[in-house]
Amino acid sequence: MSRGIAVDKQGRIKERAAMSDTNLLLTITVVVFFVLYLSAVLFLGGGFAKPQNFLNILNNNASLIVLACGMSVVMITGGIDISVGAVTCLVCMTCAVNLERQGGNILTVILIGLGIGLAFGVVQGFLVAHLGIQPFIISLAGMFFAKGMTTIVSKEPVRVTNEGFLAVKEIRITVPGLGSTNKLGEYIPAYVEVGVVIALLAVVLLFCLLRWTKLGRSFYAVGGSSQSANMLGINVRRTKFLAHVLCGLLAGLGGILYFLHVGSGDVANGAGDEMNAIASSIIGGTLLTGGVGNVAGTFFGVLSLNTIKRVVSSLGFDEAWWSNITVAAMLCLFLMVQSVVLLRRNKK
């Protein structure tokens, strides 16, 4: 697992080298995103130039941003969690059933969402950190478990009509200065949904956690080389466990945000989101081998991924399957680039 880090036996130097990796990959991501978006505005024009269109990317992907950040945290410690998409689905369905059939309210929804996420995080974290089982196998099982549980909770789609919930869902937060005038000359303010604010808050909090707290720094140390981290006196097992718990919790939060956005429970909710989250993290400069990554990069990764998807669909490839193929192709490209960079670095 120590690949990707400038090989040095002393922790400090190693960590500084890791940071420069992080910053390099972050820069690449940000540049890629701006080049992508600007060229979309220049060559495809129209829709891409409107600020509201940009904000819609945020509105549609608030949950993905949160999921991808959780994924990044696990990936920084050298693990992976592919159950997040299915957990999102389970949270949506359970919340919808709770609201519609059991007379729940917005508070119970939040509790259920975070509770389910926490449960998945704790179980998977325990199995990975304390029993040393491959994270992929465990989260694959977790993914299928969540999928199966979703259909046990309800097979039919559940549409939410609860008024208290719909009131929260319809909250629009106006962004000053970005509105546009329509053909009749009326001013239409640009807005974001309430989920976007929560997601951005989560990104900022996670950024601070990873950058300036002891726990955050130990995530990097464990992912860089768990052996050296152990020698530095870091509790490797506890750190890995906490990373999975954090990821599970964020998956629960992502589920709530997804639910807030679509307002219904459906077995197709969040399908493929684990893939989108992994792709966003990797595009955002998180290395699969651990030790390198940044949630700010992940945030831009989500934006890049969805910009690409929009570009592909506005080029006329709007059948549903192109979206999947695009994500896979982009993931493949970035994986190869990372791998080549790493192999070269190791040869030096």
Place this chain on the structure above:
Amino acid sequence: MTAPVKEPKTPVRKPGESLPKRLTRHQLFIPLAALALLVLFNLIADPSFFAVTIKENSLGNPVLSGNIISVLDNASELVILAIGMTLVTASSGGQDISVGAAMAIAGSVILRMVCGGQVAADTLYMPLFLAVLIGILVSMLFGAFNGALVAYFKIQPMVATLILFTAGRSIAAWINNNQLPIMNDISFKYAGTFLPGIPVPTPIFITAFVILLFWLTLKFTNLGLYTQAVGINANSSRLNGLDPKLIKLLTYVILGMCVAVAGFIRVSRSGSINYSRIAENIEMDAILAVALGGNALSGGKFNIYGSIVGAYVIQFLTTTLYKYEVPSTALPAYKAVVVILLVVLSAPVVQEKLAGIKKTPAKTAKEVS
């Protein structure tokens, strides 16, 4: 290195070891015990589970039917996949999670070939063996793609195959322009149902043939030995003159071949395809079969017979659950629990604890990295 590979049938006998202990240490003990447990449960709960009757199928031919026949028949794809998955697991220490999606691709290619691009065809557009051959070649190419990512770009197998896992079903739909072709020629369905005049389902024969093929390959070539060597320690196998990258790639290509055969059986059962539902969740079952067969998921030594028995056990479990009217969509939840139990029991930490309880010396060396 011309000696044929010999799987260790039983671990080296230690002096003074009792017979029950030797039995429980055998690699096939877990899958066979699980099978026995299931059989016993069904015998007690409802002995009619094992009844085999002769029925007339839609063509008026007398054919065998019953739960046991259905287990043997429906497990075919899984058994074939499990064999390929065992090799991949042994060489690269990871699993290919794209097999379900790759089966959709292979099935889609074969249907496109026999239908000649039409939505519904009543006669074969080209000879069946040619279509299957093209399907196998395409599938081997996708296998090589996965294998190249794993071997040459050094990406973890499960992440590398995640790419095809996402894109595979979309590619399958794209191959047929998102249409759902239907093949009505009866000879296309022979492979998935019954040959005229033979009362046993054809997939059982195909599976037996594939097993025989792998048995011969492992007996008369060094494939098994080299795969294990690479899986146990890629570096030392390189120092011994093997090319670990090539062998890893080879195992993925072999898996691609298995996937194509499985995909062919699957589309041949109905003569049609549903891209999002065909072979859904089968990757989970295939990995489970490998684990159930007593193979370390982290690579190294393997035993394909364990995986084969494991695959039949899983199909037995599925059929039993269906009999008690567990909805098919809820099945993954039950199987996930079984997987978690299995990996927990085989985790080194737990094994050490168990060994400590029994006051026996540490477990025999299992290649756990």
